[in-house]
Amino acid sequence: MRTALGTIAMRPRAVRAGFQSVFAMALVLVAQQAFAWPDLRIVKTGPAQASPGNVITYTLTYTNTGPVKSTGVVMKDFVPPNTVALTNTLNGGSLSNGIISWSIGTLNSKAGSSRSFQVRINTNAPAPGSITNRAQIFGKEAEETGKTNDNYSTLITALISNNRAPVAQNDTYTTTEDTTLVISAPGVLANDSDPDGSALTAILATGPTHGTLILNTNGSFIYTPDANYHGPDSFTYRANDCILNSGVATVGITVLPVNDAPVALNDAYNVTEDTALNISAPGVLGNDSDPDGDLLKAILVTGPIHGTLSLNTNGSFIYTPVANYTGPDAFSYRANDGMTNSGIATVTITVLAVNDAPIALNDDYNVTEDTALNISAPGVLGNDSDPDGDPLTAILVNGPTHGLLTLNANGSFIYTPDINYHGPDAFSYRANDGTTNSGIATVTITVLAVNDPPVAQNDAYNVTENTALNIIVPGVLGNDSDPDGDLLTAVLVASPTHGALTLNTNGSFTYIPDANYHGPDSFSYHANDGTTNSGIATVTLTVLAVN
Known part of the structure; x- marks a missing residue:
């Protein structure tokens, strides 16, 4: 609904001389005349007091409280005397003849927003005194075609003398290690002052390095040093008179050492x-x-x-x-x-308790060539003893040279000599009682020789018809061998068919073919190592024809 409305006056509270808060507000809205409240509403806010030379900010908040949209909405602010509007802060408005205008356009029902701008108070503005600033909003409503819908808001800012910054003095305190320092108000502000006599508040600048701090605005604080820390610490703050800060003041805290008891462990x-x-x-x-x-x-x-x-x-x-x-x-x-x-x-x-070392004695065993020696428990431990009666285990020190060995902890073992080896071999061990080893004991193994048969290879010779074949030592034994390296002799098995043969034990022989015979012939023999014969070897003779 649109009706005429009287001016909305904003009156500041009384301000004592020297009061410092630029932003403390005391706004009183006085309805001078009201028939009905218009749908377009405007509220202007800003500082309740300021000083010549200050830059102050005004904010205009507008709302369409009506049930329908309003069109052609324009908001204006009348820049007060003794101030200069800062054109770069007009937030979309335009300045002309001391009036800032904002073209809002259509404002839907229940919609609204705000605009802010700044003015600088002239340095020669009379103080004490006041600045009165008035804002207006108007537009048209669809419910009453062609009629305006406008509203006003006025703000009065008291001008006071220029403020002087407070002075903050350094402070020193002492506390003991691991003890919280609690300082009541006025605390750090007790030795600070303000030329204008304004009340002061403390603002933390930098905290301490070696503890935690709670600094209250009334100057009281609680400082807790780090556990076991002792030495210097500090924090800094500024005193504020609601307008200006002082310089930085340092609060020095000395944390005195307190002896901590040592800690002894078992x-x-x-x-x-x-x-x-x-x-x-x-x-x-x-x-x-x-x-x-x-x-x-x-x-x-x-x-x-x-x-x-x-x-x-x-x-x-x-x-x-x-x-x-x-x-x-x-x-x-x-x-x-x-x-x-x-x-x-x-x-x-x-x-x-001191353990007495066990005693291990040497052992001797025999085994035949190419045969495994399998000794059951207690084996090598059978002749060993422990003064404390402790059970013993066998621990290998050095293995055999000419065979493979598996030595078990219970003293049993299996020894397999290398193929065809015969002769002495040995390994060594210690007896252990679970704590201490005995000295080294040696197990001697004699590998008894077993004769291996020699190996005889076939031979072949040529001779011409009616000519004797005379073969010298080693003859047929030249390509034969014995695994044991024994000396071999040749033993005739079957004589040739087409000639006469004399075979000597050293392998040499003489063969005389029958007269005028030519063609194949042969004889066979064994190689003997003094104990055993080889298999049969055949000596093939080819009698070549002579014309």
């Missing part, structure tokens, strides 16, 4: 029966620590029960168990950092 050592345990520095202190990094020393609390102890301040110690004692023992101590003791730490010492 230790454990082993030593053999009737043997002194000699532990060098840092000894029991090796796993202890001090939060402050102080040098530690060891202080005995209670000594051992089953031995004697010499504990040095550097943590080294010598413990000698009672003769023939085996089992647990212990002593306790504290670590001291020069001021404070740690809690009690216990050093546990286990005195281990």
Whole structure:
């Protein structure tokens, strides 16, 4: 609905001399005359007070509260005297004759937006005083053709004298290590001041390096140093009078050291029966620590029960168990950092029984050539012993040279000599009782020779008709061999058919073919190594014809 509306006046509250807040607002809307509220609404906001030379920002917020759209909507602001509008801030508006205009166009029902701009107050504007700024919006509505729908908003800004910046002074505080520093108001602001007497607030500039900080605007703060930190720390802040900041002030905090008790941890050592345990520095202190990094020393609390102890301040110690004692023992101590003791730490010492080494004796075995030697348990351990009666296991030291060996922990073994090898061989081992090895024992194996038959190869010779064939040593044995390297002899098996033969044991022979015979002939023989014959070899003779 459109009706006439009186001017909306915006009156500032009373401002005391020297009040600093440019942006503190005290706006009072006074309806001078109202018959009905128009559909187009406008509200103007800006600072309630400012000083000559200040740049201030006005914001115009407009809304179509009616049920239908409004067309041809135009919004204007009347730039007040003693100010200059900053044309680069008009936000789409145009300035003419001291009036800023915005062409809104069509504004739908319930739609709205805002425009902001800035003016600079002349430096010679009278202060104290005031600046009155008035804005207007108008347009047409479809529900009442041809009639305007307009509204106004007025804002008065009080002019005060120019503000002077506050002065912030440095501060110093002290706290102890691992202790929170709590400073109540006015805190860091207590030694700060404002030339105009304005109330001050604290604004953090940079925080501390070695702790956490909560700085309140009233100057109070809570500072918590990092755990175990001691030394200097600081933060910076500015004092603010609601308009201007002071320079940066530094708050120095000294965190005084507080001695932290060292931490001693338990230790454990082993030593053999009737043997002194000699532990060098840092000894029991090796796993202890001090939060402050102080040098530690060891202080005995209670000594051992089953031995004697010499504990040095550097943590080294010598413990000698009672003769023939085996089992647990212990002593306790504290670590001291020069001021404070740690809690009690216990050093546990286990005195281990001394094991007597087993005794392994040499062994001898025979096996025939090309035959595996299979010895069942206890095998090589059969003649070995342990003074403590501990069960024994066999551990190979060196294998055999002329065969393959599988030695089992129970002393059984399988030895396979190399093919055709005969002669001595050996391997060595130790007997172990689960803790200690014996000395080295040697197992000697004699591989007994077994004769291998010789190998005889066939031979072939040529001779001319009516001519004797005379073959010298080694003759037919020249291509024969014996695996054992034995000396061979030739033994005739079958004589030739077409001639006479004399075969010597050294392999040489004489063959005389029958008169006028020519053609093939042959004889056969064995090679003998003194014990065994080879297979039969054939000597082929070809008697060549003579014309």
